[in-house]
Amino acid sequence: MRTKYVPAAIAFAVAAALTLTACGGSDDKAKSPVTDVSADTSNKAATVLDRPFTKPDFVLTDTQGKKFDFRERTKGRPTLIYFGYTHCPDVCPLTMSNIALAKRNLPKADQDKLQVVFVTTDPDRDTPESLGKWLKAQDPSFIGLTGDFPTIQAGARSIGIGIDPATKDDKGNVVSMHGAQVIAFSPKTDQGYVLYGDSTTAEDYTKDLPKIILGENP
Amino acid sequence: MNRRTTLASAIALTAGLALAGCSSDSSDGKPDLKVSQAFMPQPVSADMAGGFLVVKNDSKTADKLTKVTSDISDDVTIHETKSQKMQEVKSFDIPANGRLDLERGGSHIMFMGLKKKPKQGEKVSIELHFEKTGTVKVELPVKESTYNPKHH
Numbered sequence: 001m002r003t004k005y006v007p008a009a010i011a012f013a014v015a016a017a018l019t020l021t022a023c024g025g026s027d028d029k030a031k032s033p034v035t036d037v038s039a040d041t042s043n044k045a046a047t048v049l050d051r052p053f054t055k056p057d058f059v060l061t062d063t064q065g066k067k068f069d070f071r072e073r074t075k076g077r078p079t080l081i082y083f084g085y086t087h088c089p090d091v092c093p094l095t096m097s098n099i100a101l102a103k104r105n106l107p108k109a110d111q112d113k114l115q116v117v118f119v120t121t122d123p124d125r126d127t128p129e130s131l132g133k134w135l136k137a138q139d140p141s142f143i144g145l146t147g148d149f150p151t152i153q154a155g156a157r158s159i160g161i162g163i164d165p166a167t168k169d170d171k172g173n174v175v176s177m178h179g180a181q182v183i184a185f186s187p188k189t190d191q192g193y194v195l196y197g198d199s200t201t202a203e204d205y206t207k208d209l210p211k212i213i214l215g216e217n218p
Numbered sequence: 219m220n221r222r223t224t225l226a227s228a229i230a231l232t233a234g235l236a237l238a239g240c241s242s243d244s245s246d247g248k249p250d251l252k253v254s255q256a257f258m259p260q261p262v263s264a265d266m267a268g269g270f271l272v273v274k275n276d277s278k279t280a281d282k283l284t285k286v287t288s289d290i291s292d293d294v295t296i297h298e299t300k301s302q303k304m305q306e307v308k309s310f311d312i313p314a315n316g317r318l319d320l321e322r323g324g325s326h327i328m329f330m331g332l333k334k335k336p337k338q339g340e341k342v343s344i345e346l347h348f349e350k351t352g353t354v355k356v357e358l359p360v361k362e363s364t365y366n367p368k369h370h
Binding site: 202 | 259261262263265266267268297299301302303304305306322323326328329363364366368
C-alpha cells in the first residue's frame, strides 16, 4: 500500500522542480484560502496535550445493540475515539480509512491491543445495524457506538470536541456534523493525551500508533 | 502555502495542462476552464461517495459550476464543508483568473444512492455544468479510500 505513493511522489517532485522554471510563481498564492493549513511547517500531526482529558463517562449502544460502558470497556487499552456519521462522503470515511490502513501496518499483537471507537453524531440515522455495516467495510474490529444525542454530545464535550445536533436545510436535507479531532487514550493513564486534526494522514497514524499503543508521546 | 501551490501546478503539469495554464490573458470574454486532479476515493459502500477536482479559470471572465450529473447516480449534489458540517450549495464560483478547489476536507461533489460501488482502478464519468462554459465531461479515476493529493 505504502509503496504505491512513492512513484507518484517522485513524479510530482520532478514535475515540481520543472514547474518552478516553467511557470514561475503564479498568482494562485494570493488566492489560496487562508484556512488552508496543509503547508504547516511544523509537519507534525499529533498534538500532545498539556492537560490530558479524562475519559468520557458514557454508556452507549454498540453495533450489536448491546450496552457499551466506554470507561469500563476501554480501561487499560490504547484507544482512539472519533465522532462522526455515516452519511458523510468525505472526512468521516477518510479518517476511519486512514486509521484502518495504519492499523493494518501494525504487528498483529499491537493490532489486537488497539481499540478504535467511532461514535455517531447522527443517532437518528445511524442505527446499530447501519453503523455496523459501514464500519465493517473499513475494519471489522472497529467499535461503533450510538445512543441519545445529548449523552453523545456531553461525552464529546468532555474531551473538547464540539458537535451540534443534526438539523434540516431548506430543502429538507439532514445536515449533520462530525468532530474535528481524533483523541488517543493512553493504556497507562487511561487519559486522552494526544489529539489529531482531520488533515492527519494514514502515514501519520502509521508512524504514531506504535507509540500510542505503549502510551508514549508520539 | 507556497509548497501547495507548487504541488498543484506540478500535478497540472504532469497532466499536460500547465502549458496553457501559464498564460493568463485570454481576452475574448469567454471563461477558459481547465479541470485537473479529478478523483473519487473508493467509497465505503454504494450508499454515497465524494468526488474531487480542481477547475482553473485562465481568463478574465468568471464562471459558475451550477450542477453535476452522472450515469452512476441520479442524486448528485455539490457541497461545501464549513466548520465540520457539509451543506448543499446552488453553485460554486470560479473567479476570473482563479480556481475552484474541490478537495478533501472541503468542498466536494456528493453522489447518493450509487448504482454500484465504484472500485479502485475504475473510472466514473461525470458532466460538470457551468453557467457560461456549458457542459464539460470529466472522468474521475477511483483511487484508494485514503487518497489525498494535497498530502503528496
